[in-house]
Amino acid sequence: MAEYHFLPRQELHRLLDRLIMAGFHCIGPQVGDGAIIYDVLDDVAALPRGVRDSQAPGSYRLAAGGDERCFAWANGPQALKPLTFAPREGLWRAEQGKGYTPEPLHDTPTAIIGVRACDLAALHIHDLHFRSNDPYYAARRERLFLVAVNCSHPAATCFCASTGDGPEAQFGYDLVLDELDDGYIVRSGTPVGGHILRELYLEPASAEQVGMAEQQNAAAAAQQTRTLPGRNLRATLFANLEHARWDNVAARCLSCGNCTSVCPTCFCHSERDEPALDGRSSVHYRQWDSCFTEGHSYIHGVVIRAETKFRYRQWLTHKLGSWHDQYGRSGCVGCGRCISWCPAAIDITEEAAAICTV
Numbered sequence: 001m002a003e004y005h006f007l008p009r010q011e012l013h014r015l016l017d018r019l020i021m022a023g024f025h026c027i028g029p030q031v032g033d034g035a036i037i038y039d040v041l042d043d044v045a046a047l048p049r050g051v052r053d054s055q056a057p058g059s060y061r062l063a064a065g066g067d068e069r070c071f072a073w074a075n076g077p078q079a080l081k082p083l084t085f086a087p088r089e090g091l092w093r094a095e096q097g098k099g100y101t102p103e104p105l106h107d108t109p110t111a112i113i114g115v116r117a118c119d120l121a122a123l124h125i126h127d128l129h130f131r132s133n134d135p136y137y138a139a140r141r142e143r144l145f146l147v148a149v150n151c152s153h154p155a156a157t158c159f160c161a162s163t164g165d166g167p168e169a170q171f172g173y174d175l176v177l178d179e180l181d182d183g184y185i186v187r188s189g190t191p192v193g194g195h196i197l198r199e200l201y202l203e204p205a206s207a208e209q210v211g212m213a214e215q216q217n218a219a220a221a222a223q224q225t226r227t228l229p230g231r232n233l234r235a236t237l238f239a240n241l242e243h244a245r246w247d248n249v250a251a252r253c254l255s256c257g258n259c260t261s262v263c264p265t266c267f268c269h270s271e272r273d274e275p276a277l278d279g280r281s282s283v284h285y286r287q288w289d290s291c292f293t294e295g296h297s298y299i300h301g302v303v304i305r306a307e308t309k310f311r312y313r314q315w316l317t318h319k320l321g322s323w324h325d326q327y328g329r330s331g332c333v334g335c336g337r338c339i340s341w342c343p344a345a346i347d348i349t350e351e352a353a354a355i356c357t358v
Helices: 009-021 117-130 135-142 191-198 207-223 234-238 245-250 258-262 308-327 348-356
Strands: 005-008 025-032 035-040 051-056 059-064 088-095 099-102 110-115 144-149 175-180 183-188 269-275 281-288
Touching (some): 005 009, 009 025, 009 183, 035 059, 117 144, 117 308, 144 191, 175 191, 183 191, 234 348, 245 308, 245 348, 308 348
Parallel strands (some): 110 144, 144 175
Antiparallel strands (some): 051 059, 088 099, 269 281
């Protein structure tokens, strides 16, 4: 069992400094454009100290929390996906007279601070999909050092407790923190994380501090009110492909793709070749796509899912249903981002319950 150590709040910079000294490019949560975003972190002063998020269907707002906590918020729109599965990247280059050459891999050692349990679960799904057959994803993934922070303040849109993916991180981290009012309980999850932890020379956490963290995690789970009607909805969803609710949600859905952009597990993409102006070379790019776009279902002159009804149905039945065939679990980790960032305020838990309750 991992040992519990305590890092006083005013000493948090020691963790960041040690990671930088170890050669990691550090990334952490910060306030940007009215949201919590991940950006380069070289000073703990940039962390969102005293910031809270308020989320609801179609709504995301930040406000002052009135304390010194740096991680007392649920999540922002990004998750880990942009840092491992790039939104747009060149895969190979073709040059006249030289043939094809792969674009260089990006493998800078990177430490990400503030990772949530739901996003670790999403990363595991992406590992199953990408890691063994995508050298670009694998190069980034192999050099990641992940510092998780257990979620103490879930948003009203969160439902990770019902999917089994949070709010407490169970796996996939190098270090995990529980934030208390006066500091952080720290545990290691890997040998590399243990090495960094030992170099911080921390005192053991007290039984009282550990108890406070456990109570905080239990309270965060109990606070969540949203839930899916089950963890494996495959049979029910595919038995209700003609349910009237598909027309109902289609009348509200804008097919904008916001939900798939912020979803930490969606991985649809398109590929295209972009020639140079002189016509002597081209680069083959991969970029994020969405099952809500018209081109996603374009096959040999025909758009298979021309209506929003069928696009939403494809997304929901794949996410909550046929992912079980591919990965042995649902593709939803309960982060609630698709609810908050949907301009039409569509709630995946509400839609799933309506379709699966007969």
